[in-house]
Amino acid sequence: MGVLSLQNLSLRQGENILIENVSFDIDGGGLHVLMGPNGAGKSSLLKAIAGHPDYRPFAGQILLNNVPINNFLPEERSRRGIFLAFQNPIDLPGVSVAQLLKSARQARLPPGEVFDVISFYNEFYEALGSLSMDRSWANRSVNEGFSGGERKRCELLQILLLKPAFILLDEIDSGLDVDALGLVGKTLRRLREAGTGILLVTHSRKLLDFLAPDSVLILHGGRLTGSGGPELAIEVERRGFQMFAKERNG
Template sequence: MGELKIENLHVAIDNQEILKGVNLILKTGEVHAIMGPNGTGKSTLSQVIMGYPNYEITAGTMSLDGQDITQMTIDERARAGLFLAMQYPVEVPGVTSSDFIRAAINARRPVDQPISIMAFITELAKKSELLGMTSDMTERYLNEGFSGGEKKRNEILQMLMIAPEFAILDEIDSGLDIDALKVVAKGVNHMRKTTFGALMITHYQRLLDYVVPDFVHIMMDGRIVTTGDADLAKALEASGYAGLRDQLGLDIILTDEDI
């Protein structure tokens, strides 16, 4: 069983502390969700796990299957089995989606054992059909001219094809209509198995109606303040962050938007 372990993680950017002691253990076979008010560090956590260089780890450790990853580069973490689906996928003119995905797959394989063209085409067609994507989408330049929903589907297609050990899904539901949300959820649920774990970062309960998490973590002021099962997200929907803050007796200031 694989394990992504985060211990007492403190992170700053421009001398401002964002994460203030995050502890989290994610194992393969599990789906975790992180919810929390705006600006509490949820997306920062996803980017730090993946190795974005703008952030400074001031304390704590991160390990993947027992190996310290805090000094690894982004591509080293990806090869080790981490995957990040971004809230705002970038466009890459001149590189087709299919070429990008094939290169990513081969980057995780021995140099002398690349995936065969036939195996790749067959699997790409199968996974594209699962997500309701037309064949021409993968021949277009990566995310160039894609709608918001198409970009999110393309992120999930990459995840399905690369088959990482752990996927961090940063607000993958942001801006999606209900039909697109169901398709994205279908792709995530398709991956659920003992060799795969997912960390979903979201503001909304609606995603969790389609991808039911094993664990829900609430993050406030740069730390995880409570953890529960899927019912915790439903209770949060009813009480709001202010209600939960008061129940836990936390001294945390929330914005009007969060309340």
């Protein structure tokens, strides 16, 4: 099984250091939770892993199955199995959900292979069904006019169809009602059982209790200041992030 590792990763934007010397591994089937106060650098870290051009590491390595990918374009990282589910996925006016997924799947096609439209649609409808989405979703413009919950569902849909090896979820639970949260939890559990490595940024106790993560990582001021088991999340909830302002290993 694969592994995604960060080794002494540092990021800056202008003079501003966003992430400093962060290291951890995510194994296939592993589920790790990243917590931290607002502005701690959680979203920046996720974007850097996905290859956002504004978040390029100036030191350290990102390794995907032992291959350094710092210089890989976002599309190459995606095709090699990294998926970022955005906190606020952006609108793509006029681009339908089906078109987006078709194009993304086509982009993954090995050279010389012909895209099989029929089996794509079979899979597409099956994935829609498993997320309780109806077929009218196929023709909706991506994220345009979607409610918060619909946006998150659409991100999950993409995960099901693109089958990444590692998923980075930026507050997938924010703005979700109880039912939707249950659906997210179940979907993530299923993916994890199938061997997907998951890095989850969340504040939701419900989701954590349901998923029972392998570890909780605390990011504060751009540095990993704490790591431990699920009990760490409980501690954060009880006592806040202040106590993690300085490095401390649990």
